[in-house]
Amino acid sequence: MGKENAVLEELTSTEYKYGFTTDIEADEAPMGLSEDIVRFISAKKNEPEWMLEWRLKAYRQWLLMPEPKWANVQYPKIDFQAVKYYSAPVQKKTLNSLDEIDPELRATFEKLGISLDEQKRLTGVAVDAVIDSVSIATTFKTKLAELGIIFCSMSEAVKEHPDLVRKYLGTVVPSTDNYFAALNCAVFSDGSFVYIPKGVRCPMELSTYFRINAANTGQFERTLIIAEEGSYVSYLEGCTAPMRDENQLHAAIVELIAQKDSYIKYSTVQNWYPGDKNGKGGIYNFVTKRGICNGDNSKISWTQVETGSAVTWKYPSVILKGDNSVGEFYSVAVTNNMQQADTGTKMIHIGKNTKSRIVSKGISAGRSQNSYRGLVKVMKRAENARNFSQCDSLLMGDQCGAHTFPYIEVQNKSSKVEHEATTSKIGEDQLFYCNQRGISTEDAVALIVNGYAKEVLNQLPMEFAVEAQKLLAISLEGSVG
């Protein structure tokens, strides 16, 4: 027991590696939220009239909505007037090549281990880098354009591809969806836009790297991915933020649209600053992610590794509308110290022969609270729908909590729905077995945690799997092992 305590002690003392700030001159909106701010953001982005109208409509709806209270998380009331809704690194002129990027910025991304340099094709990943409110750079654009793939920042998409944006934006997550979604619709500043044309298999992983840098800002980005018939794309998302004493707000929306026979794979490694070990500071991560399997035989797969944020509120969901469509959700959520996570998924079975699979692994340590909240809904016409859910929780230490709130609603007799959940700590017999074979307790704990999360980590693309494993090491394993 003493040894385990020492292990946990070490665990709580591990520092957040990405906590540095970069001194970049920023162009910021004044603090607070009003219609003027919404207009300010829209004007800053040189948006067309319809976009501004759309934002204002969402803002007015947001004003009428109450803040949701149902999640199993506690945090002081957010003062929405104490947030800067727009912050952008000052850009003197339009960039012609990546060489013109502010060296400070470039250095920031180098520090984060992200190459913005197109010449260095070692990683083979196309990156859209978003700092605070705006997209800084998108790499490999021309190569992707040859295949007809559009991969650019959201603000660029609004200007360059207004028809596509207008057709799909807000169709999966309407602005009235929830409180934070409405807020995002009003003030979103940037994000990524991906369009994969019919029959195209995207040759490389697309990736967005989000970084909050400025103080007192909120980040409100929006991602929209459209996969046309028979296409495939694998998309990665990573995020970090500096260490600051005050809480910062992140309210994003991700919308995925999968047409007939297409496959979208969306992976997230979320590592926002979680706050210090007394719960001071950290990001409030209130994210709405939803995909729709619009066409037959389409597939959407969410994989997430959640290690950061002070408070997480996130439910990547799939609407299985097309017949034979497939939805998957793989999640590892690690909470430590004072972190709180309420995360899970929704699988809505509408089409025939639809299948969904949920694997959720929660790890709670310190004084954290980790909740799984999920919904599996089988509609009346969803013949032969199939769901399998598994949500396991691992508790490390006796000050933390693990909770599961699965909702299962079935209205069709030919469907099969299974759900199972377990909660336990690392078995003493397992540790003993390892010890007996000469593996130290620290290594054994690391081994067991890694094995526990493996089912999910295996779903990540190679480049990310490495990062995720490192992250687990930082959040837990490194300190344990």
Place this chain on the structure above:
Amino acid sequence: MTDHKPLSTTKATNGNDLTSAFDALMLGHQSGLLIDQEPIIKDLKQQAVAHFVAQGLPTIKHEEWKYTSTKAFTALGAEAFVPTPNSVVPQAQAIADYAAPTIVLVDGQPILNGADPYSKLDLGKGIRVTAFSQTDAAQVELVAKYLGTLAPAESDPFVALNTASFQDGLLIEASKNAVSDAVLHIVHQYTGAAKLAYTRILLVVDQHAELKLAHHIVGNPDGENAAFGVLITEAIVAPDAILKVDIVEEAINTHLVTGWYATQGDKSVTTHSTIYLDGPWVRNNLNLAIPGQYAEGNMYGLYLGSDRNLIDNHTLVDHIAPNSNSNELYKGVAKDRSTAIFNGKIFVKQAAQKTNAFQSNRNLILSDDATVNTKPQLEIFADDVKCSHGATTGALDEEPIFYLRARGLDEDQARSLLLQAFADEVNDYLISDSLRAIASAAVERFLH
């Protein structure tokens, strides 16, 4: 109650103003029963009125009532919520022969012919049943000590309603080392005459005692009026005691809310089996608190949904102390246009290390017009525990049907046999032979 709101200014949140009804109730609350003369009970009832008025009836916006609408109760109107003191002695309908000591409650009221009519029941030494209205001084003290301590009027409107309005009830005691010879059967009949009928039962099981109880809710099979019943039971189970309870619900023509609130001492064992067979709208709330160590709580349930019936089972196990176990198995079948709901909560508090808590919920859905909603829920604050839950929903497996058909059974027989096997896993836990026979017969009939 510090924030005691004046009744005349408080309105029920559902928009249906029940205040005037309760004002009338409080002014005219002179039932003349001994229990109401106890100042503690009177206080309890007064607070319960305030709690009910403050809460109103729950709507589907309330997380605990997400799938179950209480509209039928609201539709009764305010006057139905004014309990009528029973001026006439209720008349019981004929009952089945349970081959065991039997008590009949009509609209929740005990039928009292003479003083202490239950003393003649052959229950075994130390087991005693007394109507609240006939309790002696020592028993009044017992009732005052425990009544309302487990069932929370402040957070459950139906408990508040029952507490405010019950007229009489049953105190069932098992004194130290007393062991039930036979299963005490309680038959619940509803006439619909009183609209809302309240049943209140208090069980006190002392150390090393064993009590066996079987409820049969028969509802209102002959009556014209739909009946509404609220049955609240509180059970105090002392260390080393054993309590076994069956409840079989054939709540014909009756909207029913049941609430079971039990607390278990060290090394005690409780087994509670709930079988729902019929009734248009039934909500069962089962709450088990385990503050004792090395205690064991077993909860079994079977529900057969048919027609347009709604059956809602909510269970909660609260592990407060270390080293206790709980097992839960609920099985449901839904056909026709029925709705079956299960919500099972397991709480493990931080002190409750070495808890083993298991929960399983299996459902068969036999029609595309039926709905099965389940929400198993674990909330764990202790690390050294083993907790699991499993939930499944699906149709009867085709493979065993094929197996049986290959051996000469026809499709109906094969399905029926499989359904019986499915149901018997729960029925086998019933302690009352006659209720088990009733449940088995209902399962056999179910597919025809």
